[in-house]
Amino acid sequence: MIIVKSPREVALIREASRVVAVALEEIKEHIVPGVSTQTLNDIIDGIVRREGAIPGELGYYGYPGSVCASVNECILHGIPSKKKILRDGDIITLDLVAKKGGYCGDAARTYPVGIVGERQKRMIAIAEECFYNAMSLVKPGVHVGDISHAIEETAKSHGCSVVREYSGHGIGRDMHEDPSILCYGTPGTGPVLRKGMTICIEPMILEGKPGVRVLGDGWTVLAKDGKLTSHYENTLVVTDEGCEILTRL
Numbered sequence: 001m002i003i004v005k006s007p008r009e010v011a012l013i014r015e016a017s018r019v020v021a022v023a024l025e026e027i028k029e030h031i032v033p034g035v036s037t038q039t040l041n042d043i044i045d046g047i048v049r050r051e052g053a054i055p056g057e058l059g060y061y062g063y064p065g066s067v068c069a070s071v072n073e074c075i076l077h078g079i080p081s082k083k084k085i086l087r088d089g090d091i092i093t094l095d096l097v098a099k100k101g102g103y104c105g106d107a108a109r110t111y112p113v114g115i116v117g118e119r120q121k122r123m124i125a126i127a128e129e130c131f132y133n134a135m136s137l138v139k140p141g142v143h144v145g146d147i148s149h150a151i152e153e154t155a156k157s158h159g160c161s162v163v164r165e166y167s168g169h170g171i172g173r174d175m176h177e178d179p180s181i182l183c184y185g186t187p188g189t190g191p192v193l194r195k196g197m198t199i200c201i202e203p204m205i206l207e208g209k210p211g212v213r214v215l216g217d218g219w220t221v222l223a224k225d226g227k228l229t230s231h232y233e234n235t236l237v238v239t240d241e242g243c244e245i246l247t248r249l
Contacts, residue, residue: 017105041080056097088114130203148185202233
């Protein structure tokens, strides 16, 4: 089902998205070698609540954290832990949902920890490039398959693959609404975008071969081959001529 938002709803999603953007910007200075992912979680939780919102992921189907904190070969849903200490040269993805006024904003960023190598820098850049290439296509009348295809083709051009088991999505009162926006697809297929739709495009990139595995905690998703991963996401609203990123300051 395609869900088009009213101007009032878009305004509420914009505010929730602003909170996400503020938190993901302010956390940068705390991402240093020696910090635990639990500490980052707690700081982000405090920022979100300071801004009058609540962490949307906390308690979602039992998820125990306020943010997903995924390091290196972990592509999704890394559970914050006092035992997970960041090291120089790591990369970490923070995927955050904030809920305010009954509506959600959602974004993810992959950050370097300390001094990282060219391999790590490359993975961060590829995820962002995949996002912006896909976003450039967004406007009324475009098929979701066009967006998904752009993500996959950009990743493939760099010798990388994409996660096929998880997807981007619509967003509003719930963090996950229709339509699903896969990281792979066929042009000219899938739902057609309309003005007023709010969506999350989120390239999830694997340095190596396709394939992921989920740990026994039921949440943590790792690249099956153990290679690096990266993830970049924003909440967008479809406009008359294109789109606007809501989770960017």
